[in-house]
Amino acid sequence: MAGWKGGKSQEIVLLPDHRPISTLSPSFHPSAFPSFPMPSVQIWDMPVRLVHWLMVALVGISWWTAEIGELQYHRYSGYTLLGLLVFRVYWGFAGSSTARFASFVKGPRAVLAYLRQLPERVADHSPAAPGHNPLGALSVMALLVLLITQVALGLFAVDVDGIESGPLSHLVSFDTGRACAELHEDVFNVLLTFIALHVAAVLFYLLYKRDNLIAAMVHGRRKIRDEAAAPHVRISLVRLAIGVALAAAAAWWIANRG
Amino acid sequence: MRKSSRTRTSLLIAAVVAVVAPLGIIAAHDENATGIYKTRHDAYHKLGDAFKTIRDQVKSGSPDLAAIRSAADVVNETSVNQFNWFPAGSGPAPGVKTRAKAEIWSRPQDFEAAQKLFADQAKKFHTVVAGNDVAAISAQFAELGKSCKNCHETFRTKED
Numbered sequence: 001m002a003g004w005k006g007g008k009s010q011e012i013v014l015l016p017d018h019r020p021i022s023t024l025s026p027s028f029h030p031s032a033f034p035s036f037p038m039p040s041v042q043i044w045d046m047p048v049r050l051v052h053w054l055m056v057a058l059v060g061i062s063w064w065t066a067e068i069g070e071l072q073y074h075r076y077s078g079y080t081l082l083g084l085l086v087f088r089v090y091w092g093f094a095g096s097s098t099a100r101f102a103s104f105v106k107g108p109r110a111v112l113a114y115l116r117q118l119p120e121r122v123a124d125h126s127p128a129a130p131g132h133n134p135l136g137a138l139s140v141m142a143l144l145v146l147l148i149t150q151v152a153l154g155l156f157a158v159d160v161d162g163i164e165s166g167p168l169s170h171l172v173s174f175d176t177g178r179a180c181a182e183l184h185e186d187v188f189n190v191l192l193t194f195i196a197l198h199v200a201a202v203l204f205y206l207l208y209k210r211d212n213l214i215a216a217m218v219h220g221r222r223k224i225r226d227e228a229a230a231p232h233v234r235i236s237l238v239r240l241a242i243g244v245a246l247a248a249a250a251a252w253w254i255a256n257r258g
Numbered sequence: 259m260r261k262s263s264r265t266r267t268s269l270l271i272a273a274v275v276a277v278v279a280p281l282g283i284i285a286a287h288d289e290n291a292t293g294i295y296k297t298r299h300d301a302y303h304k305l306g307d308a309f310k311t312i313r314d315q316v317k318s319g320s321p322d323l324a325a326i327r328s329a330a331d332v333v334n335e336t337s338v339n340q341f342n343w344f345p346a347g348s349g350p351a352p353g354v355k356t357r358a359k360a361e362i363w364s365r366p367q368d369f370e371a372a373q374k375l376f377a378d379q380a381k382k383f384h385t386v387v388a389g390n391d392v393a394a395i396s397a398q399f400a401e402l403g404k405s406c407k408n409c410h411e412t413f414r415t416k417e418d
Binding site: 105108142145158161165174178 | 265266269270273274302305306307308309310311313314317318403406410417
């Protein structure tokens, strides 16, 4: 039995006399016993993870360049974020199962049901929530909407001197551009609040529920009790190429307005 | 549309409104400056407006020279009037919202030199825009922008 390890393939566990253990009971499967190591299955596709961490980096870069007044780099950072957002929204319809909005955005009943079992001090390895849980889905949507709002405001923002401005600011008046700049600052503070909430939630899972969501967002895998119920994380390379092209075109087009 | 997805859509819209609505209220406020504080605040606001006009035109492939010229009038006028906008006692004080730094009054010669640089560049710009040389206009606009920055770096507080 010592030879059994969690893995994707079903390994045959041998008894000391070299008969498969299944000969003792045909229905035996190690995953039926919680003390057995659980198989680690892929839940996040590569684009989801890459886009997530690039967004983390770019929000940081955008913040820093704004603080030190490097507005040209701030704009480049914003154009890149815009491309990533275009990709992520597209990927929410064209990506692997767990990347799709339709798979994780749930109604209030599911959110309430999830909230009720949240205090349980166990990592949730049930196949009902292999990707985003119903509460996490709300956080994802809030962050996406805030980031889109923030980038959109930046496109039209104008600084107090009428010198530094977003790439589409020529389409609006000075006063509208100024209002966009003020909102750009306010939305950033709201965004920071939601990011803090997001990080606090992830730490809650790590420290309280012993469920490492950060590592899962890095390597893409998570332990699932029933391997058969694991999500099918398959990506279409054609769809990926279309998404990358869309994102690059959007960022390129905007960059050439600035 | 199925019922559940309609509920989902309206929930999403409600979430967006809940996040965005308070921002409108935050953005609606404006400072209630009075006296010379208001005079110069409003004038610099007009100057920013004029700068945006020039910048937009210079950036576009085919600039509207008439628009640039009338904006250059505003810039020139501001550069002359600014010498009267910083009387003693109009600096930072409790209950007053201003980005004017105390250095304006503690280093009067330096401040006047900075003001003069702006006035000189504004005059040059006003002369250049009378012609049709877009490249020259663009180059002088960059110089003009530097003269703004020169003064702001020392005599205006950073935006919070």
